[in-house]
Amino acid sequence: MAPPKRADDEQRLRALARQQAAATDLEAGPCPDTNELVRMAEGVVLSQERARLEAHLARCGTCRGVVAAVAGLQSDRRLAGDGSRRRLARLATVAALLVAAMTLLLLWLRRDLERRVGADSDRALLAAAAELVRLEPDHFAGFAPLLHRERLAPGQTLQRGGVALLAPVGKVIDERPALRWEDAVGVSEWQVSVLRADGTPLWSGRATGSLLAWPAEQTPLAPDAMCLCEVVGEGAAGREEARASFSRAAPAEVAALHAARASIESLTPHLRALLFAQFALRQGFLAEAEAALRAHLSEVPGDAVAEETLLWVLDRLGAREAGALRARIDRRAGQGR
Amino acid sequence: MPRPSRHPRLRRRDERLLQQAFAAGAARYGEFPLPFARYAEHALQHVRTRLQRAGVAPTPPHLSRELARAAATDLYLALACDDGLPGAWEAFTAHFLPRVRGLLRQAGAPDQLADEITDSLPGDLIAAPGTTGARTRLGTYDGSGSLFGWLAIVALRALARERRARPLPSCAPELLAPAREDPAARANSIEAGTHFSHALRAAWQTLTDRERIAVACKYGDGLKQEVIAVLLGVGPPRVSRILDKAVAKIRTTIDAQLGRTAGAWPDASDLRDVLRDVVGAQLATPGGTPPPTGREGLDHGSAKAR
Numbered sequence: 001m002a003p004p005k006r007a008d009d010e011q012r013l014r015a016l017a018r019q020q021a022a023a024t025d026l027e028a029g030p031c032p033d034t035n036e037l038v039r040m041a042e043g044v045v046l047s048q049e050r051a052r053l054e055a056h057l058a059r060c061g062t063c064r065g066v067v068a069a070v071a072g073l074q075s076d077r078r079l080a081g082d083g084s085r086r087r088l089a090r091l092a093t094v095a096a097l098l099v100a101a102m103t104l105l106l107l108w109l110r111r112d113l114e115r116r117v118g119a120d121s122d123r124a125l126l127a128a129a130a131e132l133v134r135l136e137p138d139h140f141a142g143f144a145p146l147l148h149r150e151r152l153a154p155g156q157t158l159q160r161g162g163v164a165l166l167a168p169v170g171k172v173i174d175e176r177p178a179l180r181w182e183d184a185v186g187v188s189e190w191q192v193s194v195l196r197a198d199g200t201p202l203w204s205g206r207a208t209g210s211l212l213a214w215p216a217e218q219t220p221l222a223p224d225a226m227c228l229c230e231v232v233g234e235g236a237a238g239r240e241e242a243r244a245s246f247s248r249a250a251p252a253e254v255a256a257l258h259a260a261r262a263s264i265e266s267l268t269p270h271l272r273a274l275l276f277a278q279f280a281l282r283q284g285f286l287a288e289a290e291a292a293l294r295a296h297l298s299e300v301p302g303d304a305v306a307e308e309t310l311l312w313v314l315d316r317l318g319a320r321e322a323g324a325l326r327a328r329i330d331r332r333a334g335q336g337r
Numbered sequence: 338m339p340r341p342s343r344h345p346r347l348r349r350r351d352e353r354l355l356q357q358a359f360a361a362g363a364a365r366y367g368e369f370p371l372p373f374a375r376y377a378e379h380a381l382q383h384v385r386t387r388l389q390r391a392g393v394a395p396t397p398p399h400l401s402r403e404l405a406r407a408a409a410t411d412l413y414l415a416l417a418c419d420d421g422l423p424g425a426w427e428a429f430t431a432h433f434l435p436r437v438r439g440l441l442r443q444a445g446a447p448d449q450l451a452d453e454i455t456d457s458l459p460g461d462l463i464a465a466p467g468t469t470g471a472r473t474r475l476g477t478y479d480g481s482g483s484l485f486g487w488l489a490i491v492a493l494r495a496l497a498r499e500r501r502a503r504p505l506p507s508c509a510p511e512l513l514a515p516a517r518e519d520p521a522a523r524a525n526s527i528e529a530g531t532h533f534s535h536a537l538r539a540a541w542q543t544l545t546d547r548e549r550i551a552v553a554c555k556y557g558d559g560l561k562q563e564v565i566a567v568l569l570g571v572g573p574p575r576v577s578r579i580l581d582k583a584v585a586k587i588r589t590t591i592d593a594q595l596g597r598t599a600g601a602w603p604d605a606s607d608l609r610d611v612l613r614d615v616v617g618a619q620l621a622t623p624g625g626t627p628p629p630t631g632r633e634g635l636d637h638g639s640a641k642a643r
Contacts, residue, residue, distance in 0.1 A: 034478075034490045034494075035387075035477070035478065035479045035481050035482065037490045038481065038486040038487045039481050039482050040568060041486055041489075042482040042486050043568075044406055044482060045570065046387070046391045046393065048391040048393055049390075051546075054546040054547055055546045057546070057550050058547075058549035058550050058553075059549075061553070062494065064550065064554065065493070065558065066489075066490050066494055067568060068554050068558050068560050069440075069444055069493050070489045070490055072560060072561075072564045073440070073486075073489065
């Protein structure tokens, strides 16, 4: 006999199939109890009982129907939960995008800051300074190292006159500081005068070179004493003079500087010279800052932060060396770009 | 609320878990004068029985795992009802009956029938189960699934029983006996149908239990694969593979039985249409088990279980 043709009577075929299904009454056995069906519907059935329950459900339409209905409820709840999860996932995506945007912004800002700050050692300097402030607020309260832009900004010189008086300038520690100034062409002898703040002479002397020790027979500087140093000479180009004020630091200031140096050396030994120099110049101790920077540069030649800080000091001193140093720094910056 | 006293046979972690469920049950359903020790003993006993029936030794780790999975909060209410504590049945009806009524309507029960089944539910559940251990039928709830799920099974079984008692009009006679057809053609058609029936039966026999459940749920009930996945304890992708394999088996068997070449079905959707009818009919006319009668229908597995 030919097989049935669906095209002829598909509806009848289905009805026959339905009849066949109704007749397919396999032995399902006794139905599981309600607790077992709930476990099946809620997916918490023990693995040891699963096979038995599946065997029954495969044969019992009633149990399969009720279990499927309850499982559908569970699934709807789960799907509703999935909806919540999807909403949460969307929120998480938006949050992630925001975080990514913020990260990019921060990276850009950091890059910008880095560009402004300069070398890596400068970042380290900032971090170390912050650490010092945190750990020793008594000594370092308000201390902020000079940033790249500040270091390179042209500063107002502390000098008066055409020649730079290199020392003493600013605050000095010694009670008999040595005097040092720049040479000038054609000057064979310099007239050196140290005046009190009120203009009365403290002492005066003559020097043939550009260095003169504080005369032993002269009165030493009293703490907090403010003075003016004048150096005058006749050179090839006419009168050459250097003039700058200085003061002797109070004992408390000196003690604070020494304490700061000790702290810096113990807390941030890797940056001790730079940090101390920056701290000293912030306090007005230009000579100590300059000495520390030169010592550092002798150990780490070309250190950008040290050179820029030294430039800041030399600018304030009005030293000729500042011009050469600035040119070198500018040249290096040009190569970096 | 007084602090529950310690149960002597419980591990400390399990006891803590049950104490939390006990407190959660009291918060959700109301505080009943139910001693914690009685509640803990009840929960432990159910878990132990369940494990033993599944052939699993009730060792402390197994007991702990099952206690952790149990709907112990619902068990608190079920036990309070079983003990007849004041207010417990009121809490039960207030919490669950409206949901059961909604479920029945969702399952296609007419409003009147849904109301009838729901209204008769407390009376059925408060009756003695005829077995030892529980005073009421509700007391046979063992907390392995949710109490609402348990009630849903009870109510849906009652609905199925009612539907069997009120048979739906069938379209089969008019389809099977087209009056105006040539008798020769009709005989030919019936013979062809018989062949196809045999082929279907043979095909059904080739399926595993899982495949039968998957096919029946998918093409008979139109369930989503996520639901079938819950039933089978697998993920939806695995359900797809089970269904594909089942359909391939059916196709091969029918082709072989009807003398066709393999793959003679024009496309899979035709076969699925037929399957939908087949298993739909199976659901409408349940298989091997005779319809439960009387109270057994509500919890008709319990007699066997106990």
